[in-house]
Amino acid sequence: MKFDLDKSYQILERTPSVLRILLSDLHDDWVQGNEGPETFSPYDVIGHLIQGEKTDWRDRATMILEYGTARSFVPFDRFAQVEESKGKSLKQLLDEFEVLRKDSLNWLRLLNLTETDLFKMGMHPDLGEVTLKQLLSTWVAHDLTHIAQVTRVMAKQYKEEIGPWIGYFRILTF
């Protein structure tokens, strides 16, 4: 599948609602469980997605369009949400993510990106040269893989309880 801006919007604009339906009013055991030390719970993931809206996607797209490869992106802090989410309820985080995502997409639409823009390059601090198209594709894939992560982490909470069926769940043994 080739990158397409409209098909990308289709995913980016529904992620907040998907996470809201998936996580609202769940018992804390589902929301706070993780996969072990240094791994994300569903609660952590929402905080991480908020950080992405605040400091990653939009800033990097701007860097590409304004500075090209002349300036490297600011490295993204994958654990910034530990501090930033402190004291906030899941509902607050879901609300915050929804508002930020709406803003990001309004901003993105106003750029009226052309095919030429999509091939503009930026400089990733570790990966080197990347195009705007790759950045936007990654934004979409990042949403989807974090929903995959959230549901895998939730499923893992029943890992012991499913007994011999574990043999059929390759995904739970990662």
Next chain:
Amino acid sequence: MKFDLDKSYQILERTPSVLRILLSDLHDDWVQGNEGPETFSPYDVIGHLIQGEKTDWRDRATMILEYGTARSFVPFDRFAQVEESKGKSLKQLLDEFEVLRKDSLNWLRLLNLTETDLFKMGMHPDLGEVTLKQLLSTWVAHDLTHIAQVTRVMAKQYKEEIGPWIGYFRILTF
């Protein structure tokens, strides 16, 4: 996390809405893409979940409660949906799944399962003795891992487009 009937209902009853929000009105490229031969697209997964409601979870719970280990479960056909979904739109499948799931949960609630019931045993054709509690836990984990699968499969459609970022997405290389 220990098995709990109420916490299990929380997941089982929201799965149809989660899949509806995630997949409705998406371009076919998102819905029909899979991970290669003999793998499921998001469209296939909904058909598979429908088959589960029709021939798996409820039938097996009934077998446990009525026959214990005296009769083996009927093996589940993981590819039955290829025929059963033929000619149906994604919307039709999502509607069908929602209705069937609602019925299944109404039925399950009416059983008024006791703690003793949860430890009753049945006979799986391959796995041997399993408890009702393990079956119900598996039902929950099965929902969640299929949502994880759907979103992973969708993310994979952009695997080529994300360029060097692929190095950060372990999940896309499975």
